[in-house]
Amino acid sequence: MKKISMILLTLAVALTARSGNVDTVLVHSDVMNKDIKTVVITPTQTRKNRDARYPVVYLLHGATGNCKYWLEKVKSTLPEIADEKGMIFVTPDALNSWYIDSPINKKLQYETFTSAELVRYIDAHYPTVPKREGRAVTGLSMGGHGALYLAFRHKDVYGACGSMSGGVDFRPFPRNWEIRLSLGEMASNRKRWDDHVVVNQISRINNGDLSIIIDCGEGDFFLEVNKTLHERLLGRGIDHDFTLRPGAHNPQYWHNAIDYQLLFFQKYFAAKGIGASAR
16 A cells, blocks of 8 residues: 555656646736736746747737636646646736727727737746747637737747637627627727738738637637638638537637647747757
């Protein structure tokens, strides 16, 4: 019995040793004059090998979520995955901002925070690969909109992007998820709404500017807007991965979908020669 207990203890220690570090930090935003709570997950090797550099995947939460949503509700094994893949994961709080800079609310400037202030902070405090080829951004639901919106508008910051069940056109849902707090009522601010949806940002990119992966569940209420985005990308001749699979708008779907997206990003980083130092 003692021998079995020692074996189990050894296995537990070994598993713990292969689990990445989880930090919760406050990142100050000058543009909003407040601190933003952010979870940062790094490989354990960061404390052992000071010279290693790691690519970063920014994971954006959905409406009503927070910086801990990914870790607590979707993928509790992110620390292990950070070790396995040699990646840093960053999940910031974003309220129900849709990751845009609100033209009417100075406290909702999350495009600037996420694509500029947060990136600068992470590069300054963690062993990142501090260039666009070393960064990917993806998210679920509102975060899927945010990830594509930020990448399309800041292709100098991110090299790859993705969306899972993304609200890539929120105009069919004008009363939902507090969007009007950032943009005003759609009925009286139609142009403002048109200017802040992903489907109207496609003209900002050309084929090859970004590596793009998009997926959505066949039972998702965002299914049709995702199909429309896919068709518009095809119309512009922009290469991208687009997958429809069984599932609805829930953590069970995202728990599965993130595996495919991280593999996509891993291949992207490898193609850019990034990540070998993390092994």
